[in-house]
Amino acid sequence: MLHKRILFLLFVLSLTLHAKVSEEVPQKVFGSSPPMTYLLYALNPDKMIGVNFSAKNMNNNASEKFLRKEFLKLPVIGSFPSATSGTNLESILKYSPDLILIWEDLPFLTKFSEELKKTNIPTLTVPFRKIDAMPSSILLVARAIGEEERGEALARYTKERLAYLKRSLEGTRPVRYYYAEGNDGLATECDRSIHVEALNYAGGENVHKCMQSNLRGLERISFETLIGYDPEVIIAQNRMVYREIHSNPLWKHLKAVKNHRVHLVPDTPFNWIDRPPSFMRIIGIEWVAKMFHPEVYGVDLHAQIAKFYKLFLGVEPTEEEIKQIIGEK
Numbered sequence: 001m002l003h004k005r006i007l008f009l010l011f012v013l014s015l016t017l018h019a020k021v022s023e024e025v026p027q028k029v030f031g032s033s034p035p036m037t038y039l040l041y042a043l044n045p046d047k048m049i050g051v052n053f054s055a056k057n058m059n060n061n062a063s064e065k066f067l068r069k070e071f072l073k074l075p076v077i078g079s080f081p082s083a084t085s086g087t088n089l090e091s092i093l094k095y096s097p098d099l100i101l102i103w104e105d106l107p108f109l110t111k112f113s114e115e116l117k118k119t120n121i122p123t124l125t126v127p128f129r130k131i132d133a134m135p136s137s138i139l140l141v142a143r144a145i146g147e148e149e150r151g152e153a154l155a156r157y158t159k160e161r162l163a164y165l166k167r168s169l170e171g172t173r174p175v176r177y178y179y180a181e182g183n184d185g186l187a188t189e190c191d192r193s194i195h196v197e198a199l200n201y202a203g204g205e206n207v208h209k210c211m212q213s214n215l216r217g218l219e220r221i222s223f224e225t226l227i228g229y230d231p232e233v234i235i236a237q238n239r240m241v242y243r244e245i246h247s248n249p250l251w252k253h254l255k256a257v258k259n260h261r262v263h264l265v266p267d268t269p270f271n272w273i274d275r276p277p278s279f280m281r282i283i284g285i286e287w288v289a290k291m292f293h294p295e296v297y298g299v300d301l302h303a304q305i306a307k308f309y310k311l312f313l314g315v316e317p318t319e320e321e322i323k324q325i326i327g328e329k
Helices: 002-024 034-043 089-094 109-117 131-144 148-169 194-201 223-229 239-247 249-253 281-292 301-313 319-325
Strands: 029-031 099-103 123-126 175-180 204-206 233-236 262-264
Touching (some): 029 034, 034 099, 099 109, 099 131, 109 123, 123 131, 131 148, 131 194, 131 281, 148 301, 175 223, 194 281, 233 281, 239 262, 301 319
Parallel strands (some): 029 099, 175 204, 233 262
């Protein structure tokens, strides 16, 4: 009888401990913005309950070769907060997340946070704009979702690569670049915009100095203004712009085009630079540094891409696939 009672007490204790672990370690997590969604994918995609935007969109090449099929099939359960669209709280509540990640640089952050308070779901606000903040932010989220060991590995790699890049570029002259966006390449970003954070970090100087006129960016300029800037390098944000630059004879007057220094941002499986500014910037700044300072930044880029993809995405691209990703074939 005593033996049965002991077994029963042990059973109750195990249930209590299991409930405590489940309560303390979130098993269902929602990233309320694209940067947070992507970071969750890198840390543990199994804990994702959905996305807040279409996994495949115009700013990326979300290929099944490099992403889990389960991720690509996740439901869109909350819209990205902006001036014209609110957050679908009812949709989020339906999936009962244990934790919601909020990007600190989210537009309308205060309004969004106030809305989420109504749900009584725990939230974590994460700084993820500044490149130097990424290692600590990765760790912050990893610990919050019970993935500390994984987070330490990603944060350590990130910290090491940032330190290497800084040492390599120390004392170099910034390269004057133009960031070409939109359909015609005449949309761009101000020099201190979050959208060019990675380009500046990698040793670049944005030719377009201005005060951002709206939350979205995509500042319009004239071609005459661009001719006056005459940048050393042009970074094309999407394929449409890249084709426009090479097909429109007007662009041939620019130094960057004459010198064949026009580069298309890789976007497999997510954009390496921007829209959104995610953990992909870790490899993105190395690619940019190689474009801006080929004579100084002598890293084996292909080898580094392979390491990054294996660590962050759990895939091992072939040499041919790496060439295709960065536009070398």
